[in-house]
Amino acid sequence: MHRPPLGPAEIVVDLAAIRANARLLRQTAGVPLIAVVKADGYGHGMVESARAALEGGAEWLATATIEEALALRAAGVEGPLLCWITTQHSDHRAAADAGIDVSAYSVEELDAIAAALEGRAEPARIQLKVDTGLSRGGAPRAAWAEVFARARAGEEAGLWRVTGIWSHFACADEPAHVANDRQEQAFRDALALADQAGLRPELRHLANSAAAILRPSSRFDAVRCGIAMYGLDPAPGEATEIGLVPAMTVRAPLVMVKELSAGDSVSYGHLWTADSPTTVGLVPVGYGEGIPRHAFRRDAPEAAAQVGIDGKRRPIRGTVCMDQVVVDLGGDHPPVGSDVIVFGPPAAGGPSAQDWAEACGTINYEIVTRIGGRMTRRYVDGDATEPIR
Numbered sequence: 075m076h077r078p079p080l081g082p083a084e085i086v087v088d089l090a091a092i093r094a095n096a097r098l099l100r101q102t103a104g105v106p107l108i109a110v111v112k113a114d115g116y117g118h119g120m121v122e123s124a125r126a127a128l129e130g131g132a133e134w135l136a137t138a139t140i141e142e143a144l145a146l147r148a149a150g151v152e153g154p155l156l157c158w159i160t161t162q163h164s165d166h167r168a169a170a171d172a173g174i175d176v177s178a179y180s181v182e183e184l185d186a187i188a189a190a191l192e193g194r195a196e197p198a199r200i201q202l203k204v205d206t207g208l209s210r211g212g213a214p215r216a217a218w219a220e221v222f223a224r225a226r227a228g229e230e231a232g233l234w235r236v237t238g239i240w241s242h243f244a245c246a247d248e249p250a251h252v253a254n255d256r257q258e259q260a261f262r263d264a265l266a267l268a269d270q271a272g273l274r275p276e277l278r279h280l281a282n283s284a285a286a287i288l289r290p291s292s293r294f295d296a297v298r299c300g301i302a303m304y305g306l307d308p309a310p311g312e313a314t315e316i317g318l319v320p321a322m323t324v325r326a327p328l329v330m331v332k333e334l335s336a337g338d339s340v341s342y343g344h345l346w347t348a349d350s351p352t353t354v355g356l357v358p359v360g361y362g363e364g365i366p367r368h369a370f371r372r373d374a375p376e377a378a379a380q381v382g383i384d385g386k387r388r389p390i391r392g393t394v395c396m397d398q399v400v401v402d403l404g405g406d407h408p409p410v411g412s413d414v415i416v417f418g419p420p421a422a423g424g425p426s427a428q429d430w431a432e433a434c435g436t437i438n439y440e441i442v443t444r445i446g447g448r449m450t451r452r453y454v455d456g457d458a459t460e461p462i463r
């Protein structure tokens with residue numbers, strides 16, 4: 075099979091969908107929405123997603139790293155902004171000057187922030203993250219008292235104001251999991267201890283998308299939503315239906331159609347063989363665009379991911395390559411140049427990111443966040459229910 079030049083495969087992001095999703099989440103939660111735009115807005119574009127979320131009623135933005143938060147400011151995005159990943163090399167002074175809330179996990183980190191802030195007139199904004207059972211970032215329970223005491227001392231010295239205390243769930247997508255109750259109780263313990271230490275944070279927050287929808291008791295003063303704002307289900311199989319619309323469509327042109335005879339094998343390793351005559355089509359996206367190579371597996375060829383062409387599902391046949399995939403057209407001859415919907419909202423007429431996640435043994439978060447490579451991103455701002463053409 076010869077290699078045609080790559081066509082204009084693209085990621086189409088519907089900003090109206092992000093706005094509408096933010097509005098729905100804000101209404102559902104009934105408390106301020108912290109819109110999470112880390113990792114380039116889960117692949118949707120950080121700055122554009124942030125603006126759409128704010129237009130939809132989000133009061134806060136959040137990123138993982140200080141650098142992402144500074145990039146938002148450099149793009150002119152204003153308003154309350156939280157980040158939670160820092161390193162020894164993080165520029166705490168720049169974050170403070172940009173009015174960014176930085177999360178701190180330990181006394182050592184608070185000491186380093188204090189040193190970076192020396193001589194600054196205005197108090198910086200610090201949020202404290204407590205580990206309530208995820209065992210990832212955040213102060214472990216044994217350190218809460220000393221972290222709160224150090225944070226309070228910094229307030230008294232005029233270095234910073236502790237604007238928030240927060241934590242993060244491990245199992246919010248499994249609402250019946252025992253860890254949820256335990257973590258919420260631990261969070262309440264941390265808040266009581268912080269209060270005893272004299273801290274009066276304005277923002278206590280625990281819930282991600284799944285908890286914001288499924289666990290009202292965890293909403294506190296704000297919810298931090300990422301995946302649901304992009305319209306994807308944070309807890310597939312649970313009662314999360316609030317009318318979210320997926321904002322991302324990945325589309326590419328069909329670049330070639332050819333006939334196969336029974337016995338012809340397809341792509342590297344010849345992992346799929348036609349058992350009867352058929353037609354196949356070439357789609358110019360591969361793992362260079364973030365299409366998971368797992369989308370076709372030797373051990374489960376019938377579970378392969380599919381694309382949509384003319385409203386029909388067309389399964390991937392054979393190994394996903396760097397630049398392209400081959401799909402089964404089942405004897406049909408759609409014209410070269412036909413629109414191939416790799417995934418998108420139902421109205422786009424192809425599979426969903428969730429379908430891809432299931433075919434690839436992953437979660438919808440990974441499908442949209444890893445998508446990119448050579449694809450261009452185009453923003454539309456239409457009725458989110460209209461097909462994207």
Ligand SMILES: *Cc1c(COP(=O)(O)O)cnc(C)c1O
Binds near residue numbers: 110284300301302
């Ligand atoms: C990514 C992230 C979120 C958002 O989670 P979703 O499940 O996408 O809503 C919230 N809080 C923290 C700490 C995160 O890392």
